[in-house]
Amino acid sequence: MTDEKPKSHGRLSISASVKPRELMSDTPRIKGAWTAKIITLFPEAFPGTLGLSLTGKALDMGLWALETIDLRPFGDGRHKNVDDNPSGGGAGMVLRADIVGKALDEAAIGTPPDRAKWPVVYLSPRGKPFDQATARRWAEGDGLTLLCGRFEGVDERVLQHFGIEEVSLGDFVLTGGEIAAQALIDATVRLIPRVLGNQASTEEESFSDGLLEHPQYTRPTLWEGRAIPEVLLSGHHAKIADWRRGMAERLTKERRPDLWRAYCAKAGRDPDEDREL
Numbered sequence: 001m002t003d004e005k006p007k008s009h010g011r012l013s014i015s016a017s018v019k020p021r022e023l024m025s026d027t028p029r030i031k032g033a034w035t036a037k038i039i040t041l042f043p044e045a046f047p048g049t050l051g052l053s054l055t056g057k058a059l060d061m062g063l064w065a066l067e068t069i070d071l072r073p074f075g076d077g078r079h080k081n082v083d084d085n086p087s088g089g090g091a092g093m094v095l096r097a098d099i100v101g102k103a104l105d106e107a108a109i110g111t112p113p114d115r116a117k118w119p120v121v122y123l124s125p126r127g128k129p130f131d132q133a134t135a136r137r138w139a140e141g142d143g144l145t146l147l148c149g150r151f152e153g154v155d156e157r158v159l160q161h162f163g164i165e166e167v168s169l170g171d172f173v174l175t176g177g178e179i180a181a182q183a184l185i186d187a188t189v190r191l192i193p194r195v196l197g198n199q200a201s202t203e204e205e206s207f208s209d210g211l212l213e214h215p216q217y218t219r220p221t222l223w224e225g226r227a228i229p230e231v232l233l234s235g236h237h238a239k240i241a242d243w244r245r246g247m248a249e250r251l252t253k254e255r256r257p258d259l260w261r262a263y264c265a266k267a268g269r270d271p272d273e274d275r276e277l
């Protein structure tokens, strides 16, 4: 068994332990703060990048909370085995349903059973691709339980039994779910009020209105012979807004025809229109 002390990493809002229930009580956090519970064989991977910058500051302030549930202590026997050979043969190992099930039972303690309020998610390349709409939906709930896979993944039965939603970070295969978990949590907690400080910035950025964001510039005005587009220095707010929208549309049309078609359908516009952007 690993130590049972809270691994505070200097932060009040993280608990990592084989007995999350007990530790939660000596883990101060703002009551009702959005909480991510992460089942993982590598709790030391957290908070990772989530402990930095704005998400880290918000974590310190208790605006959201992180709780890791170490899968290892739920393992079987002296060696705390968590995996076994795939039924039917083949390479690799599979995380056992009974072991993962015990960790999920532990995670369910103190969380609402309503999946709309508290989704239970398995990170998986087979899942629905994660997007901004999912981040928004999750940020509106009370929290989230994330199951990080390793090896060849987890026994299918545990996913069915617990009614687990499978979500993918993208069409590639990672070694484990931990990096994906951090990416998903980052995208979600930055939408929680006060985490970013400047709420307006989430309203204008990529995907929020179905378009990619316009290009950004800052000083110096001239760099390596390249000037900042003049309109941005004009102080003319309406013209700047027009330019930004035009650029956002052009970039979206060029780079993401799928988003562009969806945007045009919503706005009742012809995606093939030849208007000068």
Ligand code: SAH
Pocket (backbone or CB within 6 Å): 122, 123, 124, 125, 126, 147, 148, 149, 150, 151, 152, 153, 154, 167, 168, 169, 170, 171, 172, 173, 174, 175, 176, 177, 178, 180
């Ligand atoms: N055999 C599996 C891949 C296992 S990769 C398959 O072919 O589908 C090991 C673990 O990494 C997975 O259980 C999952 O939790 C995580 N993982 C890998 N790629 C991922 C992705 N694109 N998105 C989210 N999680 C991923």
